[in-house]
Amino acid sequence: MEPDRILSPDPSTSKSKPTESEKEKFIEWEDYEHEVARLWSLSSSLNESKQKKQNFEQKLRSLIQVKEEALSRLNKLEEMKERVEARKLVIERIKGQSKVAAENSTKEEERLSSEVRSLLVAGTALSVASKQLQDSRRSLAGERGYVRLTKLQKKLRLRQQFMISQVSLLYPIKISAGPSEEQELESFPSSSKSGLNLTMAPFTKMSFFTDKKEVQRSASALGHVAHAVSLIASYLEVPLRYSLRLGGSNSYIIDCAPSVESSDLLSSTMLTANTKPVEFPLFLEGQDTTRAAYAVFLLNKDLEQLLNYIGVRSLGPRHVLANLKELTRTIQSAEFLDS
Template sequence: MAGSGAESAGVKLIEWEDLQQELARLWSLSSALKKAKERKETLARKLESVIQERSEYLHQTNEIEEMRQKLEAQKLAMGDLLLRSKRTAENVKDQNEQLCFDIRLLLVASKMLSAAHQQLQEANKLLSGERGHGHLRNLQKMVHARQQDMVAQVSALYPVKASGEQSSGVKCDVNGTETGYAHPSNMSKPSQMSSFSILDLQLPALPLKKTSLFGDKKELQRSATALGYVAHAVLLIAAYLDVPLRYPLRFGGSRSYIHDYAPSTDLTSSDLASGSISVMGMTPKPAEFPLFLEGQDSTRATYAIFLLNKDIEQLLNYVGAQSLGPKHVLPNLKELMRIILAKEYIAM
């Protein structure tokens, strides 16, 4: 009954004879279990060590990857920097070559400047020497003095006076009021050409009227003589001043002519046939206009007087003065002589 109850409770009954074997088996199982636990613990420690090493390895691998990426970025930056450095080196080389070229040019310019400075010093020495600028000014004063002396003789030979003028040192206006010497800009313009005379002869009033066959021949001769006096005075003054006249004069006393090189606007076949115009070069010969009225067209004579006044205006401009007008031949001539005979002319 006991054996059946124990078996029903799940308890194994061992015989006494088998007890020792069972104990030995239990002891060996207990030893094996203890060894298994020890081995388990050993494996657990090894596994933890391996896991830790693996974790450290992964961490190091991540760090290495990050470092590799940083290295690649630095390589790219270094490549870009190297490229820019290469370009900069090329630019520096080009600038160095340009600088060397500029330096060579500067050296050449410096030598040229030094030579020019030396020439300038030599020129200054020449100017400051005995035959320098002062000598030239002295020569100019001597020439002006000589010109003044010769024009004074022309003024004495052909005196131009206003109506009522008493002496060559006093100038009167058209009303006979003494005005003294005056600058051209302050000189009053005469109202009539007849208020001035040359050697007591007056010029004909402009515009000239058409002469008739029964005109006063003595009056025509007097006007022609006066124009001849003016032409001769202008020729002499121009020669003394060494000024080539724009409208040359052919002096013939009371039968003088003045030339105009302006081409004619109407060219006829008769002009070509007469040879007054060169067909090949189309260079016209100067047209002559009479400085007298007897037997001449009044229009041509008027134009001749106008050209004569332009010559006097040219001489006035040469001495730094202005004309008093296109109809004031004698006043312009008188003003020209006054300026040349003034003391200031020598220092001009």
């Protein structure tokens, strides 16, 4: 049987003098196993307590970190609360200023409203007085102006009558009675006041075999009519719808915008240029009879325009001389001065 082992600390590692509790302890062999088991249990308990301590330290660190973060957030919240309070104070101050400004603007608005009402009353009174003054001036000046305007119009009418009478003397009109509306045009010789009758067949019935003298007389008569119409329109200051290019017995009338109906009378070459001004001859020699007839139709349209201007109805689309005579007669009448 081995001698009892002595469980004591290493004397080489001991730095201080052993205390009474650290003295050598002798264990009997019979109690050795029991003592080892007890020491093993104590060691296990120590390790377990160490592990618990470490876990507790980790939990404590996490709690401390959470506490620090909470304190940091609390500090931020406090700062934000202070800012909010400061902004509330600013808003309260602005509200107070805006309330004062609103009260001042209300007072100013009431003052301006009272001034505007007084201005409206004064403006109404002024407008009434101004209107009464204008009415009195108009009534006074209207009578004088109307009389003056009437005199000026009468002078203008007298001048127009005189000029048209000169045209009548230059081109005296004489119409022969006959059964057909299309039968007559007359010449207007300046050397004769009676005029020479010129019977003319309708242009559409004339042909290459028509008497050349009759064709020339017709061209001369139409040239005189065109000249008379041009003079009367200029004296009345009426722009003719169909302008004239005077050339004696070779005169033309111009249609600036031929209509669809009038273009049916033209040749196929004229249909392609119906948007341009077209000249139609007031004579037959070397011309298409349809174009010449349409020229006479346009000339009569100018006469109708002048008749409508002085308030007289036309006698018809084929009564060129009759319309011209009615035009000159009406202008030289006494009713024309009062129109």
